Amino acid sequence: MSQAVGPNCYSLMIEDKIMCTHIDQTDNQNYHVPTMGVGTFRLQGNDAYQSVKTALKLGYRHIDTAQVYNNEADVGKAIVDSQIPRSELFITTKIWMDNLDPNRFLNSTQESLFKLKTDYVDLLLVHWPLNDESIPMSRYLNELRKAKTQGFTRHIGVSNFTRKQMQQAIDILGEGEILTNQIELHPYLQNRSVSEFCQKHNILVTAYMPFAYGDVLKDKVIQAIAVKHKVTPAQIVLAWIVQQGFATIPSSTKSKNLASNLEYEQVQLCAKDMASIAMLERNHRLANPDFAPDWD
Template identity: 55%
Template sequence: MSKHIPNPGLGTFRLTGDTLHHAVTTALTLGYRHIDTAQFYDNEAEVGAAIKASTVPRSDIFLTTKVWWEQLEPAALKASVDESLKKLGTDYVDLLLIHWPSPNDEVPMRDYLTALKEVKEAGKARHIGVSNFTKAQIDQAVKILGAEEILTNQIEVHPFLQNRELVAHCEHHGIIPTAFMPLAVGKVLEDDTLKAIAEKYAVNPAQVAIAWLNQRGIPTFPSSTKEKNLKSNLDALKLELSQEDMDAIAKLDRGERVASPDFAPKWDQ
């Protein structure tokens, strides 16, 4: 199975109720084919209902969910995946991720990655991968599973946290880096450099950030709820930034991390 992740996707973190339902059904109508959720988001049942309500067949949708770090002990992991599938109303997900590595290796990585692979072998996930793994953790995961088994490392990447070393490290192993929080919780909209580039192309700064990721070969899944913004994110993939613009954005990297809970690993930067 070739390594491919539809871009862009729709992120559903913090979306619930009618807002979530509208976002998912609108995105699918507009042409999105990748929906990203997680056990931790507590909205899998609502995501599943919205997918079912859509006219797009389940087989055309690339659906991602993630196992929470408190469920990494193998039996708990497998039970939690069954619960996720039940909530999502599907027999399988297209991508199943470890949301965060086990803090301080409380559950050995070999144990939970082996369980993850067994879930895939049981037909409950088409692809498996990881999220928030450092370079050293990626190396460890590759030793355990082999690089060909790991579709992606889903990490925070935006103009203010460009994560170039980790991105290159994943690509070296043939693992696709994917970007969450591509708009840095809206901060890209306020940046003067991004605003100036956006003005040049008659687009908005969010589109510049998505186009920048696309040119780096990094699929992403911004969380948007309005039809106008969902369409704008799709249109961003048609935008081609000049090398001058890419160089200007490269200078915005300031190691500004949005997602760093107390159970996070020791970051590379």
């Protein structure tokens, strides 16, 4: 049985672990997206395998990977070895820029499914937009739509899109088609204009790198709030993200950290806590490659 825990959010009991799940109110109504996922960025080989296998054992059901991470096969093996029914899992992967060409898009998607050892993913994202317009957005987003209509994915979305690019995507795909925009978001980079646009258009914000490679965990404000609540700085950051109605995908190779991250649910930040963290914004962007868009 589910119980309400916040706007558009419900608790879902899975193997004695309560995981907050977002329900999109448009095209994806009544579909559960686990708010807390496990990311696999920078994890390869046995590190990726063990991280995912451990996370699944602890109760995680949302697994995030990408073609460019070069770990889809490791993630797929961990999923199979967990013996958890596919219907209980939410698997996300992302199409890399080299595969946005319509001649490669669907073939690369099938290659990802083969590596992940699944007939479909729950969410397929365009990893980065093409700013040079060598391939018009309409062409690769129409391929993304085809991946959904052909059953390769249940939902589609984007990653690292600006407000302008999200509006273009909505114009191409229509309102309600984009489930999420996966963006860098943490107390030092709060991405407010993008997240506000997402919320206005019923697009779930998925925060990656929520700890800014550990930088925010050393922050005195975060640490003071953690001491007050008698929890870890990581749990404070995760609670701050989720209380805004966002999902997040922290990664770790340590079982202790993976388990601890799940305990963010025990934290309820007050308005003063939230306001104190909001003051930490400093445009501290870490994911900013040469091909990145002109950020909002």
